[in-house]
């Protein structure tokens with residue numbers, strides 16, 4: 001799973017979703033306390049360290065999205081905090097030092113599920129971070145990323161439950177911090193965040209998940225396969241949201257999306273996505289044939305050393 005971590009939409013006011021029940025304005029919330037203001041609630045959940053508590057808080061935010069009493073204070077500013085609440089375990093190590101995750105043994109499959117649980121735990125924080133960190137975005141931005149946070153929490157909970165059925169718990173295996181490092185590099189720029197987190201790192205999951213699922217199926221691990229099916233289904237939607245907002249922000253800034261992506265990847269020292277791609281899933285998630293072909297050709301012309 002280390003490879004998972006190593007790596008023409010309408011403008012917001014043109015979207016047809018009827019979200020007229022969501023009020024915008026200033027809520028009388030206190031920073032750090034749960035409240036009915038979406039960004040404050042996201043910040044509160046982001047700061048929770050206990051994994052199940054964070055997941056529950058994100059799930060509760062998801063439930064509140066349907067509530068007419070939910071407020072969004074898009075103008076509110078927060079301190080520039082770098083680290084979300086995290087438990088003392090798992091220990092974070094260099095990617096080369098993470099444990100063996102072969103699918104052929106129960107221990108290897110537990111390590112594999114733990115690695116995916118760690119990605120999902122990070123993904124809760126990444127989506128919550130998008131909600132609270134960036135002021136002045138359209139309401140749909142906050143609603144989209146809040147719904148993603150809730151789905152990531154559901155993914156994490158499924159995996160944490162499954163680990164417990166197998167005699168383990170989240171925190172039992174060492175993990176690494178690649179996803180969060182890119183989140184922090186892009187914390188000042190929502191365009192860079194969209195380009196390099198959902199469109200690069202999260203989209204990598206679309207390519208890798210079916211390969212992992214195949215190994216688990218070969219090992220007869222029906223439960224793990226069922227969880228990965230749910231994750232892959234939802235992740236197409238998350239990457240589609242990332243692609244949508246990447247397009248919106250490019251248009252706002254008058255940028256051509258493919259050229260802008262290359263420039264951002266250079267600026268933030270990110271590598272281009274590596275083929276082979278899950279083309280069907282990536283196309284459903286909003287990538288274009290042209291950009292997927294361009295990445296494939298660039299990789300082919302770079303030769304095997306870079307492949």
Ligand SMILES: [Fe+2]
Pocket residue numbers: 120123151152155231235
């Ligand atoms: Fe997920």
Ligand SMILES: [Fe+2]
Pocket residue numbers: 123152202234235238
């Ligand atoms: Fe996701």
